[in-house]
Amino acid sequence: MATTRCTICGVSKAKRICHAEKEHHLCPVCCAKTRSDACGGCAHHRAADKYRSDQRQERKFIALLDPVLDDECDDALSLIESGNLAQGEARIQALFKRRPDYHMVQYGMGVCCIQRKNFGEAADCFRRAVEIFPYFTEAYFNLGMVCLTLLDLSGMIAAFREVVRVGGDDELVAEARERIDDFERHVRKHSGISLDAFLKNEETFVTALQKLEAGEYSDASELFNRVLSVEPNHMQSWGNLGLAYAGLGEKARALECLNKALEIDPDYEVAIVNKALVERLDQGERIEGNIESIDYTREYRAKKKKSYIADTLRWMQQGTEGE
Numbered sequence: 001m002a003t004t005r006c007t008i009c010g011v012s013k014a015k016r017i018c019h020a021e022k023e024h025h026l027c028p029v030c031c032a033k034t035r036s037d038a039c040g041g042c043a044h045h046r047a048a049d050k051y052r053s054d055q056r057q058e059r060k061f062i063a064l065l066d067p068v069l070d071d072e073c074d075d076a077l078s079l080i081e082s083g084n085l086a087q088g089e090a091r092i093q094a095l096f097k098r099r100p101d102y103h104m105v106q107y108g109m110g111v112c113c114i115q116r117k118n119f120g121e122a123a124d125c126f127r128r129a130v131e132i133f134p135y136f137t138e139a140y141f142n143l144g145m146v147c148l149t150l151l152d153l154s155g156m157i158a159a160f161r162e163v164v165r166v167g168g169d170d171e172l173v174a175e176a177r178e179r180i181d182d183f184e185r186h187v188r189k190h191s192g193i194s195l196d197a198f199l200k201n202e203e204t205f206v207t208a209l210q211k212l213e214a215g216e217y218s219d220a221s222e223l224f225n226r227v228l229s230v231e232p233n234h235m236q237s238w239g240n241l242g243l244a245y246a247g248l249g250e251k252a253r254a255l256e257c258l259n260k261a262l263e264i265d266p267d268y269e270v271a272i273v274n275k276a277l278v279e280r281l282d283q284g285e286r287i288e289g290n291i292e293s294i295d296y297t298r299e300y301r302a303k304k305k306k307s308y309i310a311d312t313l314r315w316m317q318q319g320t321e322g323e
Contacts, residue, residue: 006030009067027067066102069095073104077111085115103133110142122146123155130162137168141176148179154199157183191231201230205237212240217247235264239271246278246287254278 006027007018018024018031018039026034072095079088092108099105110125126143130136144159156179163176184195191198208223224241227234242257255278261271281287 008034066099069099069102070104073102073108077108080111080115085112088112089115101132103129103136103139106132107136107139107142110139110146114142114146119146119149123150123152135166135168137163137166137172140166141169141172144176144179153183154202157195157199191233193230197230201227201234205234208237209240212244212247215247217244220244221248233264235261235268235271238264239268239274242271242278243274243287246274246281249284249286251278251281251283251285 004025007024008026008030018026018034072091076088076091076095079085079091081088089112092105092112095102095105096109106125106129110122110129113119113122113125123143123146126139126146129139130143133139140159140162144156144163147153147155147159160176160180164173164180167173180195187193187195187198193201204223205227208220208227211217211220211223221241221244224237224244227237228241231237238257238261242254242261245251245254245257255275258271258275258278261268262275265271278287
């Protein structure tokens with residue numbers, strides 16, 4: 001397939017059709033350089049205006065654009081898209097050895113990671129891509145989709161909001177906005193709070209878990225209670241609050257919280273196991289050992305054949321055999 005070159009510079013690959021001069025096929029750099037009031041209806045023009053007017057998100061950065069490297073990345077990504085993963089991946093990795101600091105190279109590495117189902121590594125690549133070039137709509141969108149796969153809801157919403165704010169691709173913007181709206185409707189239906197309140201509560205919950213794992217049980221209990229003041233049926237907070245109270249030696253309060261978690265979901269295996277452990281404590285006795293968090297939804301509930309109770313019993317048996 002013949003490559004269409006930019007009408008103005010004649011060097012870079014043309015990726016946009018100019019709305020003001022419809023016979024012009026432009027590369028992103030020439031599009032930005034020739035932008036004027038006549039471009040008012042163009043999505044790229046609207047995105048640029050949005051950035052100039054949004055003082056809250058003002059960013060100072062230097063991104064050197066390399067049209068030749070862009071073309072090499074595009075060719076490699078085309079191979080991957082057509083099903084030639086090994087060949088396309090080899091090209092991207094060769095480019096990475098030369099220019100790991102280039103946004104399109106990091107983006108290409110992210111795409112390869114997705115194909116290999118290495119979603120955590122893919123997210124890291126897309127984050128580095130947008131750090132290098134903050135106007136990279138496609139990278140933000142792919143980051144949002146990867147965060148969705150990883151059940152990183154805060155990361156997903158943050159990335160999709162950047163897609164909407166940056167703009168530049170009407171289809172991606174429309175899909176990102178639809179996903180945000182769908183998720184907000186889901187949050188309001190099941191939690192009765194706004195999306196921003198939900199995300200803030202998630203931040204508080206993560207901090208509370210960190211305090212719990214560090215053995216700072218008083219701070220952890222305060223934070224879990226703060227989450228529950230906003231979402232009274234936050235099952236994981238009830239379960240972890242029970243552990244925090246167990247760490248403080250408050251057995252009765254610990255069992256009350258674990259029972260509340262099981263009242264919300266009788267099949268919540270983590271609470272079942274922890275309740276059994278707490279019941280063995282004497283009043284005033286503190287739970288011993290380090291508390292490590294698990295992502296129960298992702299590691300167990302999403303995998304129907306896995307059982308947290310069965311794994312716990314197996315670990316206990318192995319520990320006994322090793323003594």
